[in-house]
Amino acid sequence: MANDLELLIKLLPWLVANNGSSLSEVAEHFGITEKYALDLIGQLVVTGPSQAGGGLVDIDFEDQDSIFVSDAKALDRPVKLSEFEAASLLGGLHYLEQFPNVVDSQIVAGLIQRIQQALPNVDSPINVVAAPIAENIRIVLNEAISSGLSVEIKYAGITKDDVSVRVVDPVSTYSQEDFMYLKSWCRNSQAWRNFRLDRILEAKVGSDSVNIPTDEEPSEAKREYLATIELDKAFYGQLDQVDIVSFKEYMWHAVEVQIKVYSREWLVSMILASGGRVKAIDPPDLISALVERAKGWE
Amino acid sequence: MARARTERMLNLLFVLLNSTTPLTREQIRQRVPGYGESNDAFERMFERDKAALRELAIPVETKPVDLFHDDVLGYRIDRSDWLMPEISISAQERTYLSLAASAWQSAQLGAAARQAVSSVDAREQDTALLVPVSLAKGRRHISEILSAITNAKTVTFDYVGLKGSEVVGRTIDPWRALLHSGHWYLIGFDQEKGEVRTFRTDRIVGDLVETKHDILEPMPADFDLSTITSNWESSDTAAMIATLLVRPGRAASLRVLATSCKVGDEWDELTIPYHHDSQLVGLIASACDVTRVESPAELHKAVSRVVSTTLSVHNNGK
Numbered sequence: 001m002a003n004d005l006e007l008l009i010k011l012l013p014w015l016v017a018n019n020g021s022s023l024s025e026v027a028e029h030f031g032i033t034e035k036y037a038l039d040l041i042g043q044l045v046v047t048g049p050s051q052a053g054g055g056l057v058d059i060d061f062e063d064q065d066s067i068f069v070s071d072a073k074a075l076d077r078p079v080k081l082s083e084f085e086a087a088s089l090l091g092g093l094h095y096l097e098q099f100p101n102v103v104d105s106q107i108v109a110g111l112i113q114r115i116q117q118a119l120p121n122v123d124s125p126i127n128v129v130a131a132p133i134a135e136n137i138r139i140v141l142n143e144a145i146s147s148g149l150s151v152e153i154k155y156a157g158i159t160k161d162d163v164s165v166r167v168v169d170p171v172s173t174y175s176q177e178d179f180m181y182l183k184s185w186c187r188n189s190q191a192w193r194n195f196r197l198d199r200i201l202e203a204k205v206g207s208d209s210v211n212i213p214t215d216e217e218p219s220e221a222k223r224e225y226l227a228t229i230e231l232d233k234a235f236y237g238q239l240d241q242v243d244i245v246s247f248k249e250y251m252w253h254a255v256e257v258q259i260k261v262y263s264r265e266w267l268v269s270m271i272l273a274s275g276g277r278v279k280a281i282d283p284p285d286l287i288s289a290l291v292e293r294a295k296g297w298e
Numbered sequence: 299m300a301r302a303r304t305e306r307m308l309n310l311l312f313v314l315l316n317s318t319t320p321l322t323r324e325q326i327r328q329r330v331p332g333y334g335e336s337n338d339a340f341e342r343m344f345e346r347d348k349a350a351l352r353e354l355a356i357p358v359e360t361k362p363v364d365l366f367h368d369d370v371l372g373y374r375i376d377r378s379d380w381l382m383p384e385i386s387i388s389a390q391e392r393t394y395l396s397l398a399a400s401a402w403q404s405a406q407l408g409a410a411a412r413q414a415v416s417s418v419d420a421r422e423q424d425t426a427l428l429v430p431v432s433l434a435k436g437r438r439h440i441s442e443i444l445s446a447i448t449n450a451k452t453v454t455f456d457y458v459g460l461k462g463s464e465v466v467g468r469t470i471d472p473w474r475a476l477l478h479s480g481h482w483y484l485i486g487f488d489q490e491k492g493e494v495r496t497f498r499t500d501r502i503v504g505d506l507v508e509t510k511h512d513i514l515e516p517m518p519a520d521f522d523l524s525t526i527t528s529n530w531e532s533s534d535t536a537a538m539i540a541t542l543l544v545r546p547g548r549a550a551s552l553r554v555l556a557t558s559c560k561v562g563d564e565w566d567e568l569t570i571p572y573h574h575d576s577q578l579v580g581l582i583a584s585a586c587d588v589t590r591v592e593s594p595a596e597l598h599k600a601v602s603r604v605v606s607t608t609l610s611v612h613n614n615g616k
Contacts (some may be wrong), residue, residue: 004304006354009311013381017420029422037446043301047308073312077381082355083448088407089414091444095477096434097593098300102431103394117417118383125447126478127523128433156550157363161585163547174430178477196577199554233465237500240437273580276607287612294612296587297605 004040007032011040012057013078015069023064043069048073057241083122090115090124099175101138130178131198140203141182145170151204156199159266163201164188166243169210173197175251185212192218223260227267228282230256235277256281268293306332307347311356320361322371348371348373358378387419395419406441434482439499439506440475443484446508447472450516452489456503465503470495471513474523477599485526488517496526540578541592542568548588551581565590575600583608 007016014029015021027037041061048056060069083091090112097108116122142229144151152167168184174228186193211273223243232254233237245258261267268290281285309330315322323344327333333340351358357379369437387395395418399411434440439455446453453472470486473494477483482499482522489543499506543565544552553559555578572578575597582589582597583604591598 004301005307005311005350008304009354009356014416014420015300018422021422025422028398028608039525045306048312074315074377075312075381077384078420079355079380080382081414081417082410084445085410085414085417087444087448088402089330089395089412089418091407091475092401092433093394094412095401096394096398097432099431103397107391107394108398111387114387116383125473126475128476129527130481133605156554158551161548161551162548163553173544176432177428177434177480179480187566199550201553218330233503236503239500240500269584272394272404272583272586272605272608274608275580275583275604287473291612292607293587294605294609297602298591 002176005042006041008044009079011073012044012069012075014212015041015059016072016076017078017177019068020066022066023061026067036066038064041235051263064161077245081122086115086119086122087124087126090122091126091128094124094126095175098128098178099180100295101133101173101180102175128178129195130175131179131182133197135298137197137200137203140205141170141173141197141200143171144205147205148210148212150208151184152204152206153187153195153200153201155195156201157197159184159263159268166207168193168195169212171210171212185210185216192216193250223262225261225267226258226283227261227280228256229267229271230254230281231274232277232281235274238274238278264289267287302332303347306330306343307350310347311351314373314375314477315377315380317374320363320374322361322363322370322372328374340388350452352360382417385418389423390420392421392423396423398430398431401431402430402439404434404441407434407444421467421537433477437499439484440482441504442506443472443475443499450513451510452509452511452513453484453486453506454509456495456504458503468497470497472517473517473521473591476523476527478527485523487513487517491523494526537571537573540568540570540572540594540597541589542570542587543590544568545588549585552578552585552589567592579604580601 003217009059011026011030015026019026023034023037023041026041027034030037041059044057046056047061057069057073059067060067077196092110093112093115096103097112140151143149150169152165154163154165156163166188168182168186169201170182170184173180174183179198181194181196182200184191185191185195226245229254230250239259240258243260245260246281247258247260248256250256264286267280267286272279272294273288280290309332310326313326313329321329323340327340327342333343338432348358357375358377359374359376360371361374363370364371386453395415399408399415402411403407442452452469454467454469457468458465464493469489470484471489472484472486474485475482476485484497484499486495486497488495542552545564546561546566552568552570555570558569570578578597579600582591582601586601586605591601
């Protein structure tokens with residue numbers, strides 16, 4: 001019901017901040033039709049206190065390609081952040097702050113400080129603790145990236161849980177959740193690979209320049225191993241890490257889920273770690289791989 | 299809303315916002331067009347409009363008009379209460395704000411953060427993404443937790459502890475959300491236990507519900523999160539040392555935890571400090587074909603239990 005008014009409260013400060021915008025830009029920003037945008041601006045034009053301190057909101061929009069506001073009747077600033085909005089934004093900034101390799105954390109710290117000074121009551125209830133990365137690894141990778149050289153890494157793999165030595169052509173680093181990754185061309189596997197920095201055990205800059213086949217597009221690793229597992233509802237959280245294909249509820253507490261994962265080895269590890277709370281149903285090779293690994297315990 | 303009412307409310311808003319002193323009802327009636335002739339109609343309409351403004355979180359103050367007439371109430375909106383203070387921001391900083399907002403891979407949090415960015419700086423800007431960053435991708439409960447914290451409401455959920463598989467209902471005053479080592483945690487005051495507790499969000503079963511109840515125990519102003527994280531690493535038990543044998547090149551997840559690694563021909567010997575069996579049992583079970591526990595014996599037993607349970611659940615593969 002209050003939609004028009006809510007929009008008008010957002011619209012006027014936006015027009016002030018973006019003086020000279022066109023009707024189509026207004027429509028696009030607010031996700032409304034141009035006709036509706038015109039109608040709203042029309043409402044602003046005829047509004048304004050009628051007496052003492054009066055005068056209408058002063059908008060010039062004869063030309064729909066450039067709308068100018070010269071008097072917004074004190075509604076010239078956006079409404080204050082709600083606590084939820086502030087928490088989301090500050091949470092995002094605190095997150096960026098954790099990754100000095102990815103962003104300039106001084107700029108981020110300055111922003112957080114200024115927002116909190118301006119809004120002393122807002123706070124972010126989110127804390128992020130990034131996985132620690134050894135300083136020597138960080139230095140070697142930075143050096144290799146900036147000088148365009150290959151790098152040799154000893155890597156503690158996640159899906160296969162093995163240690164391998166690889167020569168990679170590093171491109172950039174990025175962050176996901178509280179981990180930082182190295183995007184690079186892996187010469188050993190002749191494919192694009194992302195390595196988690198906190199799992200690189202050793203790194204040294206190579207002597208030859210980066211050499212990446214131009215026709216190879218970086219592609220996300222695919223979850224291609226299809227399996228069916230049964231788990232207690234209490235272990236739903238495990239499913240955050242997999243693609244769910246289909247879902248079947250049995251009794252009040254058990255579910256059967258068809259999932260896609262990166263590899264069978266990874267799934268076997270996940271099932272073993274669950275200590276019997278996750279049961280492999282299909283395919284048979286999953287069950288035999290699982291049993292074989294379990295029997296490898298003394 | 300009917301156009302006439304929207305216009306009237308917008309005028310009411312401007313009148314209240316532009317006045318430096320509280321305005322009496324009579325003054326408001328004179329200045330805002332559309333309140334009609336009859337006193338009754340004005341009273342009714344004004345009450346409704348005032349309530350509708352407050353519903354939009356617009357802080358309409360009610361105050362005595364002056365010191366000498368504290369029985370005559372007036373109304374106004376204090377600009378500094380309602381509108382965003384000016385924060386001067388460079389183009390580069392604006393890009394960082396957009397980046398911080400885009401990090402949320404959650405619809406609700408992402409939308410809130412983007413709205414926040416345009417409140418801090420309403421200037422339109424191409425959101426040129428500098429670098430890929432992503433936060434809370436596909437994680438459950440995060441925006442519910444954040445919402446409950448900002449609304450200061452108690453939450454309830456079913457939870458599986460680290461030790462057993464028993465599901466227990468919890469009633470928690472939420473204080474903080476923490477992302478640590480790949481897991482999200484809720485930190486809050488457990489009303490039943492009467493103390494601060496930490497919960498891993500992926501062990502929450504089903505929904506996390508924000509109740510209508512205000513929290514009983516607000517977070518102390520001097521609350522220091524690092525006391526919790528360091529506590530839960532060193533907890534009630536003293537640090538223990540596990541000595542493990544692992545096959546060369548294998549059990550990478552255990553190797554990254556090791557403080558020392560003695561390389562051998564058939565086995566490498568790892569030394570890993572830990573506080574609870576639960577920190578290592580899953581990892582060792584995952585790599586049980588290439589790992590042996592030298593000591594302590596309890597850790598060995600715990601892994602054996604997990605492995606044999608898995609075998610029996612799968613009927614030993616028969």
